[in-house]
Amino acid sequence: MCDAGVVIVGAGQAGATLATGLAQAGYDGPITLIGEEPYAPYQRPPLSKGFVNGDVGVDELLIKPEAYYAQKHIQLIKGRRVHAIQAHARSVQLDEGEQLNYRSLVLCTGSRPRVLPIKSAELNRVFSLRNIDDARAIAGALPEQGRLVIIGAGYVGLELAASCVTQGRHVTVLERAGRVMERSASPQVSEHYRAMHEAAGVNIVCDVNLVELQGGQQVTAVCAGDGRCWPADVVVIGVGAVANMELAQAAGLQCDDGILVDAQCRSSDPHIYAAGDCARQTHALLQTSLRLESVQNATAQARMIVAHIMNKAPLRSEVPWFWSDQFDTRLQIAGIVQPNHTSILRGDPASGSFTMLHVQGDRLQALEAINRPADFTLGRKLISEQLEVNIQWLKDEDIPLYLRD
Template sequence: MTAGVVVVGAGQAGLQLAASLREAGYADPITLLGDEVDLPYQRPPLSKAYLADKITAAGLELRPAAYFSEYRIAHRACMRVTGIDRPGRRVLCANGEALAYDHLVLATGARNRALPVPGAELAGVYQLRGRADADRLKAALVAARSVAIVGAGFIGLEFAGICAARGLAVTVIEAAERPMARSVSAETAAFFTRAHGEAGIQFLFGAGVVAIEGEGKAEAVRLRDGTRVAADLVLVGIGVVPNQELAEAAGLSVDGGIRVDTFLATDDPAISAIGDCARAPSRFADGAQVRIESVQNALDQGRCLAARLTGRPAVFDAVPWFWSDQGPHKLQIAGLSTPGDASVARPVPAGACVFRFRDDRLSAVETVDRPGDHMAARRILAQGGGLTPAEAADPARDLKALATGR
């Protein structure tokens, strides 16, 4: 009997792969190994709607339990994979099982980066990656009065917006000189600095954390300059680390992620990698290998790999796009920019629209509260980014028309 496809990781990438395989007519076994107790669930709402009690735990589930039996996808919860036996084509599990595979897919995701300072282990210090983290935060917010957030990335700012809406005192501590410094332009960062400030959120930029202080529980965050930020709840959001250890121990190439080719294959033709753990070449990064942390990337890579495994190979070439709900505002990004890219801010009556250019070639578009512009930008980038800085700056040039060639 064939062993079929074994997927290590039951997040959105792994589940999308399994679903797409079945949709494409794949008939052999599919085994989905997850290390959490839950059915596969959405992670983006954890820092948004779930914390705001706008969605329930059941509402997070990507598929109901009946789906897995109906489509013959063996979802194995609480399964921690400890090794890969490449010659024997088996994965080794912490419970002693060894599961055979015909094709192995690593969809192991990423984990939160730890804050390496004294006191980071105190009660009252949290990170947010999975549903269990979100549940702990929801419980802590009931009694919280003052919140310190270390890191002004998407997760930190989304959480800041949730806390401000509850009337809590919120301070965001960021080592860089502006929020989302690695992700957005100075213009978009300024929009959100202003918007969050109007909501009562305080920012401390260029600030290094040296300790979290408290007697058994967090009471304050100590900064390098001696400033003491009082807080009874501290959220650490300083980025993630790809879960590449299984691949590395098995002798596969890793470099800030599991290296794959344009078809999402590793060095071993029997092993592929997708989602947050994978580092793949992208034309949107001038052909360089990049690791993209987004639901869009996870879903598109799952579909692309399913097509290859069912005899329809195609280069992975999806336009990267991202979103972040921060307070009442929705940030959407299409494409991939670098800090050195030039910015062209288009005058708009509400929200924001910033075009990024690399050597006069469109690299990304950042929009705030402008979903139509975002969708047009995705189409323009998919077609090769044929938009000039002058066209970008001119509000009379309709983006939808430019996207459709009219």
């Protein structure tokens, strides 16, 4: 049997950060990175923005140039899947039966779009948006002045709506909840984004109960239970994602809406780690169990695993953060907005630049900064250090959120 090193299943942001991090840190064994897509590891955030518009090509999406992996002695296996883990034997089985042994196994299997239970979802020109091929298919199917109906007003849906309406497409966004970005944003931020999209010509419809897609071979309309229908040339469904944890479950690892991992990203098997969208971890700072789908979470968890494998000091948990670019507006979120927080407005939403601060007791827990980068970075520091805050001062735009000594 050949030398067993680190085997990484999944070649997205977490897998790539882990492989390159181990190589840079001088890991002494083979590093194998296995991805099911035919591409070298690439960034997903631009898919709903510049890539779908054709402003950005595949080479610009790559996290590292493809040649980098060979230079660093990382074996990059593209277009292949791992079918099973034999945890007792410390090996994985690839399609076509090949076995790979490991000293450490890292599952970076990501997430996949949630399937919407709706009649006729199998019609042509109905897509989800997760990878390069999805983005290409959407761009290819959408005529220049075509009608795009997006189901789900989350980040993917709204970013895609902004990109496509800017390109002159007719865009409708249908949302089951009462407001856009309901799962992750405060009502004030939702309202700001609804108004921004409507001003740009996006038709936003909330509180809609969709029951079926209509069409012959190709989709022609999306219909609600109350009889309303929206004509469509292309439909994109963006109603969240589910963790790819079947491989872990079949291997007997503890899972609960994600592969359960400890503060160093170790699963219930001492030789198996998990990172990124597929992992659920109790956040050391926020003291809550989280499964996050973000670039920051993927890279932070990958770096925790590098530190653990290389016997370095454990990395401290960062405040989770996210960003979304829609039109010329940048939303930056730090922490997790919860309904039991007290919300404080800083700045004037009508100016297009304001921050929502979310406090529990006298501590800042989360913030949403809209075109306010200084509030984002300074507020994130305040959350991270859990310093006592004064509500009146938080409201005062003339006082920075954090003062250096």
